Amino acid sequence: MAENYPVIVGVGQITNRSERLExxxxPxxxxxxxxSAAEEDSGRTGLLAKADSVQVVNIMSWPYTDAPGMLAERVGASQGQKLYSAVGGETPQRLVNEVAEAIVEGRTRLALIAGAEAMNSRRLARKLGxxxxxxxxxxxxxxxGDRRxxxxxxxxxxxxTMPIRMYPLFENSIRAHLALSIEEHRERLG
Incomplete structure (x- = not known):
């Protein structure tokens, strides 16, 4: 039996914060x-077309009926599994873990995991009407995944309902448990 080791062969990140709607x-x-940036990072052309699994992290800014299928078509990876995740802060790491397991078990050879948000563009469009x-x-x-x-x-x-509102409560609880002042806790956090 061949041993399969999961390896990240390329990564890519695109940031678009333009204040010009055009x-x-x-996403x-x-x-x-x-x-494409991840494929270039891998040093292997044609790698995306060989992906037998395309997985997309839930897109909150602009939902699509079939984001993984649409992405697979764009990058030429039309064969294999398509997966769209539920909402969750742990989702990107969960997908990495599940893909690694699938590679070890021989169910997947090459996967593309992607995610994107375009909240800034949505905000700008709303502002401009x-x-x-x-x-x-x-x-x-x-x-x-869990749809709750x-x-x-x-x-x-x-x-x-949002982490930005909950995490301060956690931090304040930790601070109180450690008997630290607000200033001491801030210094401790760096």
Whole structure:
């Protein structure tokens, strides 16, 4: 039996923070460009076309009916598994772990994991009162993972639905447990 070792062969990241709407990129474009950058980083041309698994982290800024399928088509990886994740802060790492396991078990040889957000472009379009002319939006047909929201009804009632609102509560609790002043805790955090 051959031993399969998961190896990250290329990475790519694209950031688009333009304040000019005509330069804005939709999430699908961002993912395709990042995938191309990852292929270039690998040093192997034609690598994306060999991907037998295309996995996309849930896109909150512009949902597509089939983001993994659309991305696979753009990068030429039309064969194999397509997976779209549920919402969750742990999702990117979970996908990496699951792909690594699939490689070890021989179920996958080469995977593309991608994610993208375009909140800045959405905010800018809303500010300018302009409709974005991006690919058709839609509710994802297939979602993998836990589809529950990441908060309870009680948390929602009190506006504690976003990490930016919850993490300060955790930090303040840790600070109190350690009997530190706010200034001491800030210094401890760096």
């Amino acid at each position: 330069e804005s990129l939709e 699908l474009d961002l993912m395709a460009r990042a995938a 302009v409709q974005l002319n991006w690919s058709l939006r839609g509710n994802p047909e297939h979602v993998s 929201m990441g908060f309870s009804e009680v948390e929602a009632r009190h506006g504690a």
